[in-house]
Amino acid sequence: MLQVRRLGDTAFRIERPAGLDARCLFERARAWPAVIDAVVTERHVAVYFAAATELQDAWLASLAAPSEASLATAREHVIAVVYDGPDLDDVAARAGLRPREVIAAHQSALYEVAMMGFQPGFAYLTGLSARLVLPRRETPRTRVPAGSVAIGGRYAGVYPFASPGGWHLLGRAVGAPLFDSERGARLAVGDRVRFKQEAK
């Protein structure tokens, strides 16, 4: 049985069942009665209710049931990037690469949205080339500009809004914003993402 823990009296944090993709888990959890939201991260599925509640075993069983349908085709997004970030040279030096090799490694990967969080529309992308896995900056920047394309630890990401941040900045995204006030977030958990170099 899945490990279930309370996250206050109106939410539960459930151990993520193995072998099921994030999108499937999100949709299953959101289908439970009275659920108002669900957040899937790499290790957990959190379900949120409007009022204090108890979980039912049948719901948990439905969450972990084997998936009958073949994995639905994941949405794929292409994010155009101008690679002129302030940390490009530093990342190259740390990784023992040339800046153009950093760019090539960053845009050759197919990423997956492992989770959404941190700020509206921010996607934690897994799939980063092992050569680019670096510790975060020792001193976080007090302000990372909106649109910054960054890497931190084993993740890649794009900052939809200006904020403090400790990731390495490789460039800036151009084109459609990652969050807009009419449609919300452009990316969702389970989506695939590619980066494509745009001329400066």
Place this chain on the structure above:
Amino acid sequence: MIVIERASLALVVDDGRRGRMHEGVAWSGPLAPELMARANAAAGNARLAAAIELHGAITLRATAPARLATERGDVHALEAGDALTIGRDASLRVRYLAITGGFDVPRVLGSRTTLLAARLGGAGGAALRSGTSLSAGTDLGDDRPPPWEMRADEPLAIVAGPDHEAFHISAITELTSQEYTITPASDRTGTRLSGPPLVRRGPDTQPSAPMVAGAIQVAADGAPIVLGPDHPTTGGYPVVAAIASRDLGRFFARPVGSPVRFCELRS
């Protein structure tokens, strides 16, 4: 219609933007919904009509007749040209100012509430400032808010977990037997408490886990931080407990410097 003349931090809030945490969008509702409901009731509004959350004093002027009310239940009928100042209340962290009909700012992603970090909702995504004008909507109602008391001296109920293993087994006993104080390093994102540090057994949760408003995170220095309505939807600090929903408004209504004690929720 009113225009702001002077304001310290003040922002339009309503019931909040629920159901978008999976997009990284926090709830962003009022710190103390029960106080907002009182102001709305006095104004003749629906319980959760859009009102102004005041983190300090505000002065405004009416440019057309307007009827305003605060969480104390006082009603101010203004004529065009009349000014109104609402000051701080030393016994509250925030106050609420309602207008009959609710403040008519556009709904953004289903809510009028302001999320400053994403410049979403409210008056153009921002806090109110000198010159901001606001008009009244039609969100009337005759909801009577259920009885509610601050109970400023009583312990607040918490639910233990979820990151038990990140702490010594005595963490909940420590949390419920010691007194904490609300520090000035507090905003709508998080409220930092001072007091005896909670000893962590290990490093941060890796990777980040889902969060909830009211979660009591413990930073590396052992200081508890209670996540507020504008919290990041995921986080890496372990969560020792979360404040029960019925006591969350009571916690966030207490001013900086207030003592806080916790007890375990009994259902």
